Amino acid sequence: MNLLLVLQNILAIGVPFSVALLLAALGEMFNQRAGVFNLGCEGIMAMGAFLGFLPSFLLKGSALAPWAPAIGIACAALAGILLGLLFGLVTVSFRAPQGIAGIGLQMLGWGTAGTLSRRFVGGVTGIPGIDTWPIPGLSKIPFLGPILFSMTPFGYFGFLMVPISWYVLFKTPWGLKVRAVGTHPRAADTMGTKVARTRFQALMLGGAMAGLAGAYLSLAQAKMFADDIVAGRGFIAVALVYFGRWHPLYILGGSLLFSIAQSFQLAIQVLGIDFPYEFAVMLPYVLVILVLAFAKNSRLRGPAELGKPYNREKRV
Amino acid sequence: MNRTYRTLYSAAIIIAAAAAAVGIGALVLMAIGVSVPETYRVILTEPFKDMYGITEILVRTVPLILVGLGIAISFRSGILNIGAEGQMQIGILAATAVALALPDLPKWLLLPLVLIAGALGGALWGSIAGLLKARLGVNEILSTVMLNYIAAQLHGFLLRGPMIDPAELQVGSGTPQSMRLPKAAWLDRILTGYRLHWGLAIALGLAVIVYFLMWRTTWGFRMRAAGAEAKAARYAGIRVESCLAAAMILAGAFAGLAGAIEVTGVHRRAIEGISAGYGFSGIVVALFGGLHPAGIVPSAFFFGLLLIGADMTQRALSVPANMVLVLQGAVILSIVSAKTWLNDPYARDKAVRKMAALFGGGRK
């Protein structure tokens, strides 16, 4: 067995798999840097997956069909923004505990996507979806070419967002505000930064990214929608942010790692290895637990006020 | 007068929260083009129309009480158990395995063993997350959610493989289900012709026991102190980490027991879908019931009603079953929002003063 070929196969499956995780995790990174962790990411991804899928399904065969994916993406992002705002209302304006509220949002998103899907779509149908857009020339580079330069637009966007997020977070005034608000909101408040507004902005960005991540799953990866299409990726994305030390580069590394783990279930089928299917599916989830268990001291480097609501009127 | 205003404030918050939950549900119902009042009517009234409906509500209530009790213990002790779904599935597997392995034991021996096995299975699964949190500080929401997915795969693997009913293999249909349990492992029905079983008595009995455990023993005092203010509890000599682990193990045990009871009382075999979302519904039940046994029992009944009602709307009005999740998610969001408003003395005082200014009679 040519080792290089195996590696290339793994990467060829793993890299596209990582796009959903990457998009969702980068969005969640902004949330957490601002002090809010949104477990509802999973539910937002479910809604994003459904809304990304729906226009393609409804407009199949009609004149507008080529526009369907774009409409779907827009709807998914919009839904993400709205759900992010809802989460902000509950956790920032009402100051409810973020963990449980996130689970509530997840159930809401997942349930709504499933309900709408049963009603408007019925069974499991395929859609043309979005194919890869290979970059001429670059995609011919041996080994890396077919992997890095032959991705879907989501993939290019996702990978581009790594340096862009880094820049936004560390080199723009808004990024400064986000980081301040997650570390010492009272100081930021006394210096004129609107804490709630900044958190809402981060949540909207995070929600939009999660929505896009969901749309990727239905439009580009699976090219269909099913109830369980997200399968925990939203939660894994949240864990990834801890694991990635709230930094875009490590988050990229983490999402590649997890998606390679996820791709094992495909790989063993393709390569015909005799390994129980269910255990292969388990792998990414086990990996998350292992990683969380051995990520020492990440608490110390994280945003100091992560998870704590801010109340200006509270007597210091 | 201020007292009245304070009550009004609390009442207003609760009404607003209920309205929000109902409203969100209504939005989704409208999106799928179903009559909102009709749906809510069916959910809330149809199940009461005959004995079948009522007993089915109670059938659903049993696992909800058990899971809810476990979650209440864990939440009160400061650790959030989102893993009841997986713990229940492991409990189902453990109970079934023991029942199938010892078919010749007499009922008075086998049934308790099977139930205990279920509880132990769930406890074991819960202990993973509990110890991870206690020893390594791993966020329990993430670990229990991951464990849910792992348990689901394990469940599927065992039911399609080693634990599958040999009859299925013969016939070749491959439905992932185990053999029927020996009669000695069956929890008896209370009323013939209906599925309501004696698990209800077990659940209610445990509710009383949990009350005494948490509020009347030194053990419960320790757990509640650890959950209410971990720092102060440490200073008082309480080993907070042990409390967290114990709480998670106990919560797992309750979920596992719920699974065992469902298997022995309702289905009499292990099959896909027994746990059917009880793990998540249990969270809502516990929150809605104020994390107290006295509230959890009626809350479980109410959500049992919702679950049956949702089934009925699926048949009568083509409302998909996922609607239940929507309602549960909306209820969670409303409850946590309401709780923070209710517990916020600043907001309450402001509101009371506004009311006094408008309606008079307040103390300045």
Add this chain to the structure above:
Amino acid sequence: MAKNANRITELRVEGITKRFPGTLACDSVSLRVGEGEALALVGENGAGKTTLMNILMGLYQPDEGKIFINGNQVRFRTPNDAYAAGIGMVHQHFMLVPNMTVAENVALGSSDLRGRFRLNLGAARARIGEISERYGLAVQPDSYVWQLSVGEQQRVELVKTLCFGAKFLILDEPTSALTPQETDELIVLLARMTADMPIIFISHKLAEVKALSNKVTILRAGRVAFSGDTADHSPADLAALMTGHEVTLPRNECAEGCGETLLAARGLKVRSDRGHLALDGVDLEVRAGEILGLAGVSGNGQRELADALAGLRTPEAGSITLAGTELAGLPPRKIIEAGMGYIPEDRQTEGIVPSFTVSENLALKDFAAPRFAAGPFLRLKATDANAAALKERYDIRCPSTATPAGSLSGGNIQKVILARELARGPKALVAVYPTRGLDMGAEEFIHKRLLELRREGVAVLLISEELDELMNLSDRIAVIFKGRILATVPAPEATKARLGALMAGLREGEGATA
């Protein structure tokens, strides 16, 4: 951010009222500060000083009242409005983001010092340099805030406020975390600054009030008790006006001799959360019937010492003994059983479980003992009876012992903690900043109890930032600096100057300069 180009020649507030749940923090307060004036806002803890200043800063909204600047009424809805009007505040707990540099903190607060889309710290650095020079405040723009000492951080706070174009300075307890020498420096600096802008500073230290201010306003229970010229009154007058009655805090007369060593630490080494050695070989001895005061600027290892004595941190090396029993490394439960009493620093989250009742909190350490439990079952009647007795004896003000302890006032919470600890008959008591944030009445109560304990033969370790408190109560005072005990001074020989020098790290015998 529009800046008022003119100087502020007069700031006036009229009839400011502010309520918090259960308390009236400010009750129709009026005051006036004019050009060239430094107004001292004085009052006990809880008198309403910080609340009033936070209203001036736009952090809180007054329920009633008006604010006037140079004769024009202004409304501050957010801190931004206060900035725009030229008000700047140096907070008691610094408002600096710790993991950002000084320049980043300044850029955060000023939109025209940072650029629109690209973060440009050059403008911020330039302004910092400008202000630094003008006022002689040396500050490194690119150092991270967490690396700076407390005194340096305060300088950064001041510079930051000036960078935002402050034309009116408010300082909240500016000397609370400084050594006496640093305090003197600050007083000189502020005196220079009054030439440029009016200043209000909050303090409860009457000596500083006399040194710095020319006007003083005294708040008592949210109301203005007195307003006038500082020069006309002595510190004793001011103290009486502050509390409303003659107050003499109890003093330790050092009459009785002390017994043998009861509580001792030897060669104690403890790591901080960040990993460095917070305690680097601490040697301490507290004898029976003695109060040993521990002085030092906050952050020199007091937290880690207290945690080690309570069993919450395991020492890396060294020993802790109580009446001969080795305690180092034992879990908190065993240390409590060995007879260690403890009054923690943070009464709200370390001393009580806020949602538990007063009754439950009074039994928090003994709920499993035969007194309060029959086997595994709680004896609720016994707990309530105990609570009723302690409430009486310690004069704990609460509607009933079934009230959640978190809703009590700070002084009463401290009484609950004290009652619980003392009722257990400890051999030694560690008290960490026990009177922080309390009014004089509560302070008096606690001091009396501590002296009582001393007479009963308990070994008391008093960790405090207030030199007056330490000098009043202790038999000996030890000074901790960078994790080591620099010296232990007998009370009769302890002066502020001497202690101040030690707190700053100057060993005795070395050339000391202010």
